[in-house]
Amino acid sequence: EPEVTQTPSHQVTQMGQEVILRCVPISNHLYFYWYRQILGQKVEFLVSFYNNEISEKSEIFDDQFSVERPDGSNFTLKIRSTKLEDSAMYFCASMGTGGEADTQYFGPGTRLTVL
């Protein structure tokens, strides 16, 4: 069964460093998302992406964040200068079209720890 994959599973970085979290969505999906979950808190929406541009973003998704689909398979989230409060589990999700245009499928997550 197709699934969303994410790498790395755990990333440790120093405050102020740049990180790139990578996701491989399900191959025929066209809608892509990033969510995050700070320990003990809700899963929060960050950004959605379609047709090579951002469709929607939350107030969390400020100028320090960017997303990119550099090739036909990867979808990345970059944090330019990490802060302590960026420590969280980051989930990538993708969604198809037609009959599949109603369900977001999630990856296993990347745990980001900022020291």
Add this chain to the structure above:
Amino acid sequence: AQSVTQPDIHITVSEGASLELRCNYSYGATPYLFWYVQSPGQGLQLLLKYFSGDTLVQGIKGFEAEFKRSQSSFNLRKPSVHWSDAAEYFCAVGPYSSASKIIFGSGTRLSIRP
């Protein structure tokens, strides 16, 4: 404002017992409702979803949920839990719109007593 409330942070049930996890939502339009499960070290797996039609929906792993518009609820049930059901369960709501975000509840952690 759009929101999802899961009033139970942690529930413990005995193996073989029945289970009901509560979910209430606040949403302006007709909602699209989901239950996701997260096992330790795993991603969010979709258990079931509801948009319209029969208000009792069946999902994977023997779970079902009932949509009650009058109560703004979408409670998850299972008649007999197994030790492997121990996980975090998230209720979520979204619009019937392709690219839109979904909003999650805070989750209910389920523990199973042997």
